[in-house]
Amino acid sequence: MDVVKIIIDGKEVVxxxxxxxxxxxxxxxxxxxxxxxxxxxxxxxxxxxCLVEIxxxxxxQIACNTQVAEGMGVLTQSPKVLAVRKAVMEFLLINHPVxxxxxDQAGECQLxxxxxxxxxxxxxFEVGKQHDRKKTIFGPNVIFDGxxxxxxxxxxxxxxxxxxxxxLAVINRGDHSTIALFNDSVLDNPLSANVVDICxxxxxxxxxxxxxxxxxxxxxxxxxxxxxSTGCNxxxxxxxxxxxxxxxxxxxxxxxxxxxxxGRYCFHELTGGERLTTPLIRxxxxxxxxxxxxxxxxxxxxxxxxxxxxxxxxxxxxEEAFLFAKLxxxxxxxxxxxxxxxxxxxxxxxxxxxSPDRSPNFRGARDMGVGANGGCGSLxxxxxxGDFSAGYIVGEDLLGANGADVTRRAALQKLSFLVxxxxxxxxxxxxxxxxxxxxxxxxxxxTYTNRKGRVQKLNAAVIAPEGAxxxxxxxxxxxxxxxxxxxxxxxxxxxxxxxxxxxxxxxxSYATIGxxxxxxxxxxVEQS
Amino acid sequence: xxxxxxxxxxxxxxxSHTLAVYQSRGGYQSWEKVVRNMKPVxxxxxxxxxxxxxxxxxxxxxxxxxxxxxxxxxxxxxxVCNADESEPGTFKDRLLIEQDPHAIIEGTLIAAYGIQSHxxxxxxxxxxxxxxxxxxxxVEEACRAGYIGKNIFGSGYDLDVIVHRGxxxxxxGEETALLSSLEGGRGWPKVKPPFPATHGLxxxxxxVNNVETLAALxxxxxxxAAAYAAMGTEKSxxxxxxxxxGHITRPGVYEVEMGYPFKKFLEEDCGxxxxxxxxxxxxxGGGSMPVLRPEEIEKVNLDYESVQAAGxxxxxxxxxxxxxxxxxxxxxxxxxxxxAHESCGQCSPCRExxxxxxxxxxxxxxxxxxxxxxxxxxxxxxxxxxxxxxxFGDAAxxxxxxxxxxxxxxxxxHIAEKKxxxxx
Numbered sequence: 001m002d003v004v005k006i007i008i009d010g011k012e013v014v015x016x017x018x019x020x021x022x023x024x025x026x027x028x029x030x031x032x033x034x035x036x037x038x039x040x041x042x043x044x045x046x047x048x049x050c051l052v053e054i055x056x057x058x059x060x061q062i063a064c065n066t067q068v069a070e071g072m073g074v075l076t077q078s079p080k081v082l083a084v085r086k087a088v089m090e091f092l093l094i095n096h097p098v099x100x101x102x103x104d105q106a107g108e109c110q111l112x113x114x115x116x117x118x119x120x121x122x123x124x125f126e127v128g129k130q131h132d133r134k135k136t137i138f139g140p141n142v143i144f145d146g147x148x149x150x151x152x153x154x155x156x157x158x159x160x161x162x163x164x165x166x167x168l169a170v171i172n173r174g175d176h177s178t179i180a181l182f183n184d185s186v187l188d189n190p191l192s193a194n195v196v197d198i199c200x201x202x203x204x205x206x207x208x209x210x211x212x213x214x215x216x217x218x219x220x221x222x223x224x225x226x227x228x229s230t231g232c233n234x235x236x237x238x239x240x241x242x243x244x245x246x247x248x249x250x251x252x253x254x255x256x257x258x259x260x261x262x263g264r265y266c267f268h269e270l271t272g273g274e275r276l277t278t279p280l281i282r283x284x285x286x287x288x289x290x291x292x293x294x295x296x297x298x299x300x301x302x303x304x305x306x307x308x309x310x311x312x313x314x315x316x317x318x319e320e321a322f323l324f325a326k327l328x329x330x331x332x333x334x335x336x337x338x339x340x341x342x343x344x345x346x347x348x349x350x351x352x353x354x355s356p357d358r359s360p361n362f363r364g365a366r367d368m369g370v371g372a373n374g375g376c377g378s379l380x381x382x383x384x385x386g387d388f389s390a391g392y393i394v395g396e397d398l399l400g401a402n403g404a405d406v407t408r409r410a411a412l413q414k415l416s417f418l419v420x421x422x423x424x425x426x427x428x429x430x431x432x433x434x435x436x437x438x439x440x441x442x443x444x445x446x447t448y449t450n451r452k453g454r455v456q457k458l459n460a461a462v463i464a465p466e467g468a469x470x471x472x473x474x475x476x477x478x479x480x481x482x483x484x485x486x487x488x489x490x491x492x493x494x495x496x497x498x499x500x501x502x503x504x505x506x507x508x509s510y511a512t513i514g515x516x517x518x519x520x521x522x523x524x525v526e527q528s
Numbered sequence: 529x530x531x532x533x534x535x536x537x538x539x540x541x542x543x544s545h546t547l548a549v550y551q552s553r554g555g556y557q558s559w560e561k562v563v564r565n566m567k568p569v570x571x572x573x574x575x576x577x578x579x580x581x582x583x584x585x586x587x588x589x590x591x592x593x594x595x596x597x598x599x600x601x602x603x604x605x606x607x608v609c610n611a612d613e614s615e616p617g618t619f620k621d622r623l624l625i626e627q628d629p630h631a632i633i634e635g636t637l638i639a640a641y642g643i644q645s646h647x648x649x650x651x652x653x654x655x656x657x658x659x660x661x662x663x664x665x666x667v668e669e670a671c672r673a674g675y676i677g678k679n680i681f682g683s684g685y686d687l688d689v690i691v692h693r694g695x696x697x698x699x700x701g702e703e704t705a706l707l708s709s710l711e712g713g714r715g716w717p718k719v720k721p722p723f724p725a726t727h728g729l730x731x732x733x734x735x736v737n738n739v740e741t742l743a744a745l746x747x748x749x750x751x752x753a754a755a756y757a758a759m760g761t762e763k764s765x766x767x768x769x770x771x772x773x774g775h776i777t778r779p780g781v782y783e784v785e786m787g788y789p790f791k792k793f794l795e796e797d798c799g800x801x802x803x804x805x806x807x808x809x810x811x812x813g814g815g816s817m818p819v820l821r822p823e824e825i826e827k828v829n830l831d832y833e834s835v836q837a838a839g840x841x842x843x844x845x846x847x848x849x850x851x852x853x854x855x856x857x858x859x860x861x862x863x864x865x866x867x868a869h870e871s872c873g874q875c876s877p878c879r880e881x882x883x884x885x886x887x888x889x890x891x892x893x894x895x896x897x898x899x900x901x902x903x904x905x906x907x908x909x910x911x912x913x914x915x916x917x918x919x920f921g922d923a924a925x926x927x928x929x930x931x932x933x934x935x936x937x938x939x940x941x942h943i944a945e946k947k948x949x950x951x952x
Binding site for chain 2: 043084092
C-alpha cells in the first residue's frame with residue numbers, strides 16, 4: 001500500500017493512497033460531519049455537510065469524495081468551512097418539522113447533534129414549510145416520515161447496493177423530492193430494518209420499537225445475536241429490565257454494519273411469555289412447585305446411571321455446554337448428547353447474513369463435546385424408537401408450535417424420567433418430571449462460537465427473574481451435588497477451565513475475545 | 529455587421545433540413561475528408577488549433593476536452609450531442625436543429641471520430657418534438673447515404689447515431705445529469721470526480737458537446753483551423769450565436785464574430801429598444817447569468833473574457849433585453865421561480881435554497897416583503913454558490929444576487945410601497 005502524508009488542520013496524518021479525506025480524517029480522530037456518506041455505501045455527495053477546504057483549490061470540496069494526495073492540506077475548522085456547515089444545517093432544517101418531542105430518533109439524531117455543534121441559530125425561515133407524508137408504511141418493519149427526511153438517499157442506496165432489492169427510490173423534484181416505494185414494491189427484504197439504523201434522522205423508524213422508549217433511557221449492552229449461527233454483533237438495548245431493541249454493532253469479520261430482521265426481532269420470541277420462577281416436580285395431580293434443593297435432588301436421582309438422552313439448546317453458551325457435557329458424563333456415562341440443530345433453505349438476500357440454522361452456538365456446543373453422535377436428528381430418531389429411559393432437555397421445546405408433534409410427545413411420555421430446563425413452561429416442559437427454571441441469552445454472560453469458528457462474548461443485558469437460575473449455575477450445582485467439586489463459579493472461570501481442557505480453545509480468554517471476538521485456529525478468517 | 533456566416537450559412541435556404549440541399553451546399557465533405565485523410569489525433573490537433581470553445585455555456589476548449597478521453601481504454605467510448613437546450617432566453621440550438629440538422633449530425637460524426645467512438649447520441653430536449661423528428665429523419669437520410677453506419681467511406685470505421693428525447697427537465701442540460709438520464713436513470717447530476725471523459729455514459733469514456741459547438745466543426749474542417757482562429761479575439765475564437773429576446777426591435781438568432789461590441793450589436797444589429805424606451809438591463813448569457821445595467825455594457829464586447837470582466841458571463845448567448853418598464857422584482861421572481869421548479873433536489877443547498885429564495889422573491893413581489901429580505905436572499909445565494917454538486921446552484925444564485933445588487937433601490941421601494949413602483 002502506498003503511504004500518503006496529508007496535513008489535516010496543521011497536523012500530519014499518515015494514510016494510504018486511495019483513501020478519501022473523510023476516511024483519513026476519521027482514522028486520525030478528526031470527525032468531519034456528514035449525513036449521506038456511509039462507509040459501506042457508494043458516494044452520493046448530496047448532503048454537502050462534509051465540505052472542507054483543500055489548499056490550492058478555489059472551492060470547498062466534499063471530504064467524502066476527495067481522494068488524499070501527498071502533501072494535501074486539509075482544513076476542517078477554517079472560517080469558510082464552519083460557515084458552510086452552518087449554512088447546510090440551516091438548509092436541512094428549513095422544511096424540517098422539528099417535531100423532536102414525538103420523534104423516536106430524538107437523542108440519537110444527527111440533525112439534533114450537528115445543529116448543536118454547527119449551527120445553534122434561530123430559524124430565519126418564515127415563508128411556509130414544505131409538507132410531506134408523515135406516516136407512510138414502507139414495509140412490515142419500517143415506517144417513513146417524509147417531513148423529517150433530508151434526502152441523503154442512504155436507504156435507497158442500501159436497497160440498491162447491499163440487498164440489491166431496489167424497493168426504494170427518490171421521486172419528484174426540488175424541495176418536493178421524497179423517498180417512495182418503487183412501483184408497487186414493499187420494503188420487506190430480510191435486511192429491511194437496517195435502513196432505520198442508517199437513516200441519520202427520524203425519517204425511517206422501526207415499527208416495532210417506535211413510541212416505546214425514549215432512547216436516552218436505554219441501557220446498551222454489547223452482545224451477540226441469538227438468532228442464528230452467523231453470530232452478528234449486536235447491542236442489546238434495554239429499558240426497565242426489558243429488551244427494547246437490538247441494534248447492530250460493527251464487526252467487519254462477521255456482520256459489518258448490519259443485522260437481519262429475523263435476528264433483530266427474535267428477542268420477542270426468545271424472551272416473551274410467562275416466566276418460570278420456581279422449580280417444579282411432578283407429583284400426583286401434576287407439576288407442583290418445589291425447592292431448588294429438592295428439584296436438583298430429584299434430577300440426580302432420576303438421571304443417575306440411566307440411559308439418558310441429553311439435548312442442549314443451540315442458544316446455550318460454551319460454558320454451559322462444557323458443564324453439561326461434564327455433568328452427563330458424571331451422571332449417566334455413555335448417554336448421547338446433542339445440540340439442537342435444524343437447517344432451512346435461504347434465499348439470496350437472506351444469505352447475505354443469515355445462516356440456515358437457528359442455533360447460534362451449535363458449533364461451540366459440539367466443540368465442548370455436546371454432539372458428534374450422529375447429529376440431533378439421529379438422537380431424536382432414537383428417542384422415538386424408545387432407546388432411552390430418561391431425558392434431559394435444555395432450552396428447547398421439542399414439540400414445536402402448540403405442541404403439535406404428537407409422535408415426539410408420545411416418545412417423551414414413555415420416558416421414565418424427563419427433566420426440562422427452560423425459561424417457560426413449554427409444551428415439552430409440561431411432560432417433564434422435573435422442570436428447572438433457567439435464563440435466556442439476554443440474562444447471561446458467556447461465549448458463543450459462530451458457524452465460522454469465531455468465539456464471541458455474550459453479556460447480561462437484563463437481570464433474570466428471582467427464582468430462576470443461570471443454566472451454568474444449575475449444571476454447577478448438579479455437578480457439586482454429584483460429588484464433582486469444581487473450583488470455578490463464574491462464566492469467566494468456566495471459560496478459563498474449558499480453554500485449558502478443550503484444545504481448540506487453548507490460549508483464549510475473555511480478554512482476548514474482547515468485543516470483536518476471536519477466530520479459532522489462529523484467526524485465518526479474521527479481517528481487519 | 530457584415531461577416532461570413534459559418535453557423536447560419538444554411539438557415540433560410542429552402543429545404544435546408546434535407547440531405548439533398550445540405551449536400552448541394554458542400555455538406556458532408558468535411559466528414560469524408562476526416563474519415564479518409566485524418567488520424568484522430570490530427571483531428572484533435574486541428575480542433576485545438578481552431579480555438580473552438582464549448583458553446584453550451586462553460587466555454588471549455590473543445591479539442592482539449594476530446595484529448596482527455598483515454599486512448600487505450602478497453603471500454604467503448606461515447607460522443608453525446610447535447611441538444612437539451614433549455615436555458616431561459618436561449619433558442620439558438622433549436623434553430624440549427626430544425627433548419628440545419630445535417631450540420632449538427634456532421635459535427636457529431638466528426639467529434640465521434642476524434643475520440644474514436646462508435647456510438648453517438650443526440651440527446652434532445654423533450655419539448656422539441658418537431659426538432660426530434662427532423663433530426664431522426666436527417667439521421668435516417670445520412671445512414672442511407674452511407675455517412676453513418678458500418679465501414680464508412682470504406683475506411684473500416686463504424687459509427688451509429690441515436691436520437692434520444694429527454695423528458696423535459698432543465699437539469700438534463702447539465703452534462704452529467706444528461707448522462708444519468710440517457711442511462712435510463714433519474715436526471716441527477718453525478719458527483720465529480722470522476723469526470724465524463726473517463727467515467728461518463730455507463731461508466732465509459734464520454735464527451736458531451738453542445739449543438740452549436742458541433743455545428744461549427746464542418747466549417748472548421750472545410751476551411752482549416754487557421755481560418756476559424758483568424759476570427760474573434762485572442763482567447764475567444766470564431767463566431768457565436770446569440771438568441772435575442774425581450775424588449776428589442778428585431779428579436780431572433782444572430783451569428784456574431786467573437787469580440788463584437790455588445791452595445792453596437794443591440795442598437796444597430798438588433799435595432800435597439802423599441803417604442804423610444806430606454807434600456808434598463810440586459811442578461812447576456814441566458815437566465816442563469818447575472819443581469820447587467822446599461823452603463824455596464826458600454827464597453828463590453830461579445831466574447832467570454834469581456835463579458836466576464838463586466839461581471840457576468842457569455843453563457844449560452846441567450847440575450848434577454850429589459851426596458852425601463854420592466855419590474856425588476858418581477859423579473860427576478862420569475863427567474864427564481866424557474867430555478868426553484870427545476871432544481872433536481874439532489875443536494876441540500878440547491879434543493880432547499882432555491883425554493884427559499886423563490887418564496888421570498890414571491891412575497892416581495894406581492895407586497896409582503898420585509899426589511900431584511902434582500903440581505904437574506906443575498907446571504908442564501910451566497911450559501912448556495914459553489915457548494916453544490918453541479919453548476920445549477922450557481923445558476924440559481926448568481927441572477928438572484930445580481931438583480932438585488934444592481935437594482936436594490938427598486939427592490940427596497942417595492943418592499944416599502946408594498947407594490948411595484950415602476951411606472952408602466
